Amino acid sequence: MLRITCQQASRLLSQRMEAPLGAGMRLRLRLHLFVCDACTRVARQFAAIRLAMQTLRERD
Amino acid sequence: MSDVLTQAYERRASFAGRSSLRTWLTAILKNRIVDLLRKQWREQPLEPVGDDGDEQDFDRLFGANGHYLDTPLDSGNPAELAQQEAFLTAVQRCVEKLPKRIGQLFVLREVFGSDTDELCKDLQITPSNVWVQLYRARMMLRACLEQVGFGRTAAG
Numbered sequence: 001m002l003r004i005t006c007q008q009a010s011r012l013l014s015q016r017m018e019a020p021l022g023a024g025m026r027l028r029l030r031l032h033l034f035v036c037d038a039c040t041r042v043a044r045q046f047a048a049i050r051l052a053m054q055t056l057r058e059r060d
Numbered sequence: 061m062s063d064v065l066t067q068a069y070e071r072r073a074s075f076a077g078r079s080s081l082r083t084w085l086t087a088i089l090k091n092r093i094v095d096l097l098r099k100q101w102r103e104q105p106l107e108p109v110g111d112d113g114d115e116q117d118f119d120r121l122f123g124a125n126g127h128y129l130d131t132p133l134d135s136g137n138p139a140e141l142a143q144q145e146a147f148l149t150a151v152q153r154c155v156e157k158l159p160k161r162i163g164q165l166f167v168l169r170e171v172f173g174s175d176t177d178e179l180c181k182d183l184q185i186t187p188s189n190v191w192v193q194l195y196r197a198r199m200m201l202r203a204c205l206e207q208v209g210f211g212r213t214a215a216g
């Protein structure tokens with residue numbers, strides 16, 4: 001079963017920021033992002049949050 | 061966020077001078093904070109969650125088919141957004157609103173750069189627990205940030 005829900009995809013989007021996903025999960029997530037605008041946006045939101053924390057961290 | 065982290069963050073911001081000095085001071089600060097949190101977390105451990113987390117977690121955001129009910133906002137280019145003052149202020153404000161433990165974990169991860177191994181060792185929790193808590197933190201932050209347009213509006 002390659003299809004995953006947005007809920008599962010969102011969990012994987014966060015998890016891959018912590019550790020590499022296994023090949024199977026990586027493929028499922030990739031297929032999901034290919035067809036899902038919502039999760040593509042969530043991926044960008046998560047990235048923006050991490051980068052913003054980085055900007056704050058590097059500030060004097 | 062806890063007082064410890066808020067104070068640490070403010071003090072950290074006042075460290076002027078060479079970055080090597082700042083890095084060194086940050087390392088010391090990180091160790092002291094980890095020591096403090098380690099004691100706190102040992103006395104009052106986090107409620108354990110299963111490997112799949114709480115299935116009800118954020119359920120209300122998703123329809124019966126598991127898709128988002130409200131389409132997430134388009135936040136644009138993450139790198140550009142991360143340089144905008146209004147967005148940075150909003151992020152800080154939203155991090156401060158996180159539940160205490162989740163906020164501590166998130167700050168250790170994103171400000172002090174602790175990875176999963178360190179977080180597990182320092183706070184005596186499992187990797188899946190770390191990931192579930194960080195997922196919660198990120199989902200709460202994105203909900204909080206969407207309230208101010210996720211950087212795409214002047215509001216903030």
Ligand SMILES: [Zn+2]
Nearest residue numbers: 006009036039
């Ligand atoms: Zn999706």
